[in-house]
Amino acid sequence: MLKISLAQINPTVGDLAGNTRKILEYTALAQKAGADLVIFPELAVCGYPPEDLLLKKHFVADNIKALDALAKKIRGLSVITGFVDSDAGGKIYNAAALISDGKVQDVYYKQELPNYGVFDEKRYFSCGKNSGILTVKGTRVGINICEDIWINEAVYKAQAKAGAKVLVNISSSPYHAGKLSIRQELLKARARETKTHLVYVNSIGGQDELVFDGGSMVMSPDGAVLARAVQFDETLLNVDLSLPNNPVAPVLESSEEIYKALVLGTRDYASKNGFKKVALGLSGGVDSALVACIACDAFGPENVTAISMPGPFTAKATRQDARQLAKNLKIEIKEIPIKRIFAAYLKTMAPYFANLRPDTAEENIQARIRGNILMAMANKFGGLILTTGNKSEMAVGYCTLYGDMSGGYAVIKDVFKTKVYELARYRNSICRDPLIPKSVLLRAPSAELRSNQTDEETLGSYEQLDKILMAYIEDRASPQDIVASGIDAKMVARTIHLVDTNEYKRRQAPPGVKITPCAFGKDWRLPITNRYKE
């Protein structure tokens, strides 16, 4: 039986030199561990998803060159890795190469191309037709790629029928909460169906809005988990298929899993784009408190700057909480009050605003002053600005475009408000002294842009709101269906109206980590101009 190493690496899109260097490093480690075969994720050579880089002919050519150069350096074991191949007619394929003895021995082309959710593979790739049966050290191995094993019976069943004893699936499977267990159940079933050892290699890392969570694993032919890698970390999982005892990493509890996804997505967005330091507006509310914790865990407190920008409606308690949190996190905090600037705006606008009562115009001016200050600090001192808005706000537009939405990365834009509280409590639970002051978790959430404002007065209870949003967004449920589930019809209608009419704001939001099955990104392609109201 084969000794196989699962190389759960973190490639970077477009970094052909860096990715192949990493593949060589992990190959050397696998060789040291005595592996017959080391396996890398889908499109490991170019990173996933390369999107429209694939429309550049020279990009595809360079990735093939990188693969060939890599192959020349492989001796003594076999390597399977993902890359992009092209044929004489200029068609391109999401491909897997089997490399040994210094060259590419065989190539398999993905047959099932996902073109839903965040996926656009039919925009780029043609479907393959070859069987994907390889021989590694005398063992028949069937190789397939990501989606193939989810739905294409013609691929994986045929491979088993053709005598494959081991099926290998290479993936770059985007994370959402709970996806690991969905994958695991599927892979168990496939192993049992095909009576093969099933080796599943996933990448890790953040790429714009996507996080790849790893959790690579091996199923035995009876559908048991023979080995499993950790989530969210690079690792080499060495598995001897003939042994019953291989490393099985524990499964994470839900909040821990989501929290780690947020840390990894944020860290990789910053580092892969050349940022070492980050800054954020710290209001004293729970959203920015959570983002500050994530930032500290991603970059270390020495690389995080909090900026507190109290305004005329900022409560003393909130301001104190911001300071206390910064102290607990050991991050620098700078206080830049917006009062003088706000007064200058009011004076400048007075010829036009005189005798009109204050409304959202004055509220948004404050939020936009804060956005301007944050960006000015970033322009002057470098560093990436993290925004702190949550998904509930983003869904109903309870946020100011060019104001609190200003920044490079929207860490929790896919986290519903009720989940924000859960994650804040989770983060407090794993350290001796809670980082986030209790008062932050207990105070009624408020934007503090006018006096006596609270979110829930405007939006209704977050608990109800999030239920409506989840049904409307993730299930694409109709208002009738949501009302039928027992929620107040007026609140449903008002909420859906807000979601529909705020599409324009979301379209101008910075990217942020996807953690739900339907994030406001490539998952959610609603027209802005839209008169359908259900």
Added chain:
Amino acid sequence: MLKISLAQINPTVGDLAGNTRKILEYTALAQKAGADLVIFPELAVCGYPPEDLLLKKHFVADNIKALDALAKKIRGLSVITGFVDSDAGGKIYNAAALISDGKVQDVYYKQELPNYGVFDEKRYFSCGKNSGILTVKGTRVGINICEDIWINEAVYKAQAKAGAKVLVNISSSPYHAGKLSIRQELLKARARETKTHLVYVNSIGGQDELVFDGGSMVMSPDGAVLARAVQFDETLLNVDLSLPNNPVAPVLESSEEIYKALVLGTRDYASKNGFKKVALGLSGGVDSALVACIACDAFGPENVTAISMPGPFTAKATRQDARQLAKNLKIEIKEIPIKRIFAAYLKTMAPYFANLRPDTAEENIQARIRGNILMAMANKFGGLILTTGNKSEMAVGYCTLYGDMSGGYAVIKDVFKTKVYELARYRNSICRDPLIPKSVLLRAPSAELRSNQTDEETLGSYEQLDKILMAYIEDRASPQDIVASGIDAKMVARTIHLVDTNEYKRRQAPPGVKITPCAFGKDWRLPITNRYKE
């Protein structure tokens, strides 16, 4: 021979009631004109492209209900219209219905689903298989949909072979400059190939970033243009296939065509989203001058407000030009100087900025003050803010995120700077007294955010810059190829570096009219995180 009316209408995405009402109105007009058959564009019932509305089961069901209700009202002639159909298994199709005698008589499903450029049809639709041969008043008619006639020989050739004397293609074909003549050449060839009358019905209107330009037409079997509708306007083109003389609208000159596309796209984005009034920052430069002209032509001068926001580096001449232009256009101009507010920022930031020399931080503060003022005016008085940045700026990031990029619609974001000048001259050429002062066209372009700043000092000549950008964006050319075409290698490298590293800005830009083959929207899906540098 048949009498056919081509109903070149402007549907609105999601407006099932409004669209079917319009279909009925045009059907009545066609009937009055004595038509045997009236033809509406692709997806006329639900609007194109409905994007993820198609993932809502109730949306598809409601669109079928709307079609059935419409059919009940049709007597005395035949109607062909696009809609979305679904089958028992829940698959959906981009469909054409033939309606007569109060019901849907036959249905054709699109076979060739575009999934490139701005198109994502494979995300939603399944491919059809039926022949699309219908009989209308004893004449065999072959019906197909948009992409079918571009590439699917198995559809249109088979229809001709099966005896169709008339081929009908219903489309919602997005505009880019010069597309009409591309379509026309194709349709001529198809008519000759199949020896049929070829009836092509396109929609008009703006939908987010897309403009549909109409230009519906009929080709005779010898490939001559038998009839052609105007571009950019709703119209009913009545054609008697047995007559040699049918109305043929003249073809527009290039600048006029693009200008009309910009007007229609901007007008429809505003009106379909409920705006009657617009405002824009008028700097005295050519970009905002052109946008002001477009706004006046789209909404009437009484609905356009110009806001001049002079700052410390605004030249007197520019300020005067802004006033002169507003006078020429007969639009209201409000002057709101940013000096006081800028001073308040500098004072507030002084504890941090003291002893550091002014840089982009101070420049961007000014641009963002202007953004804040514009948005505050919109928040207080309503109306849509039009941004005025051009494509050359957007490509290289020579614009301030949350500053001059703030607003609801970016009218000329797909217009290169050199084309901005052409369009400005074109607009001046069609009125007796030039609207845009000569000095605006002659002055060296400048952002006026520091003293003695000019764009071309920073970016190189716009003529060279636009050549590089067109090759890099539209042809996805490699730097080597561009250098080989005779452009300075350093400038090529610097420009491409700027394009690549400013993807994050474009991702947060408002929508704007697509007028080139590759706009920075659904055409251009580059990752932000990307280490490929060619």
